[in-house]
Amino acid sequence: MLAYIIRRLWQMVPTMLGVIVLVFFLFSWVGGDPAYILAGKMANAEQIENIRTQLGVNQPYYVQLWIFIKQVITFDYGLSWSTGETVSQVITSRIGPSLTLLVPLLIFQTVISIILALAISLVRGTWIDRSFMAACTVAMSVSILVYIILFQYFLAYKLNLFPVQGWGNNFWSNLFHYSPLPILIMLAVSIAPTLRLYRSFILDEVGQDYIRTARAKGVSEPRILFVHVLRNASIPIVTDVMAGLPALLIGAFLIERFFGIPGIGREVILAVERSDFPVIKAITIYVAALTMLFNLLADVIYKAIDPRLKLK
Numbered sequence: 001m002l003a004y005i006i007r008r009l010w011q012m013v014p015t016m017l018g019v020i021v022l023v024f025f026l027f028s029w030v031g032g033d034p035a036y037i038l039a040g041k042m043a044n045a046e047q048i049e050n051i052r053t054q055l056g057v058n059q060p061y062y063v064q065l066w067i068f069i070k071q072v073i074t075f076d077y078g079l080s081w082s083t084g085e086t087v088s089q090v091i092t093s094r095i096g097p098s099l100t101l102l103v104p105l106l107i108f109q110t111v112i113s114i115i116l117a118l119a120i121s122l123v124r125g126t127w128i129d130r131s132f133m134a135a136c137t138v139a140m141s142v143s144i145l146v147y148i149i150l151f152q153y154f155l156a157y158k159l160n161l162f163p164v165q166g167w168g169n170n171f172w173s174n175l176f177h178y179s180p181l182p183i184l185i186m187l188a189v190s191i192a193p194t195l196r197l198y199r200s201f202i203l204d205e206v207g208q209d210y211i212r213t214a215r216a217k218g219v220s221e222p223r224i225l226f227v228h229v230l231r232n233a234s235i236p237i238v239t240d241v242m243a244g245l246p247a248l249l250i251g252a253f254l255i256e257r258f259f260g261i262p263g264i265g266r267e268v269i270l271a272v273e274r275s276d277f278p279v280i281k282a283i284t285i286y287v288a289a290l291t292m293l294f295n296l297l298a299d300v301i302y303k304a305i306d307p308r309l310k311l312k
Helices: 002-030 034-039 045-055 061-074 087-122 127-141 144-158 171-178 180-206 209-216 221-251 253-259 264-274 277-305
Strands: none
Touching (some): 002 061, 087 180, 087 221, 087 253, 087 277, 127 180, 144 180, 144 253, 171 180, 180 221, 209 221, 253 264, 264 277
């Protein structure tokens, strides 16, 4: 196992180099001249040239690329162009609010979806099953903006069950006072597609030969589902969860923006609006690295679920 993990980590190096080169040239060629962005509309040619010298963008591309590689290795991306904070400080200060939302969301979403998928598989093919799938299809067709507006208006404004928006400095206050409504909205958005997907995973296992053999031996249906089916269906479920984690971190930007939550997603939107390239590049690199690490973690979890699997 240890040798496999080390080998996989080593294989990530060329992939990360490819991501670094791609990000560098995209921002160098497509992003425009950062000196013009920082100098503003009233700057003269001398000021723009001084900014180019400070940023190092007047040097050859291979020198700029090497500087960017050193920034990635040292986790030092310089200063944010919009706030003046170090990029590492921007990210570390924003990751807490995002995790306060996303960790409970991931737990509730996964557990609720698995329980509902198992329950629906017991009545597969009936009107209950078809009704749930139709409701999921309708729920998936509604924009998240509609959920945000309706939940904020009725649950927060009319019924006063939650604050309309806001965020504080106390973790427990944020977790139990400010985050329940955003989590509830994201659950309403994510449960439908996740339930449909997990149901298909479970029904694929229900049709296997070993399930028919278990039924022929007199094993009860709940035991078949919760012991045999769930264990084998856990592998694609783990794949789905791990693959969605990095995107989930960034994908909460609408929620964070509407509720005034100072998280990573909101920071990405602000960085794009302000053309804050150091922040955007750093977050892009971190998301790529997290994607590869979560894929590795998924492989390790596969082995824990099914010891027969061989990691090569």
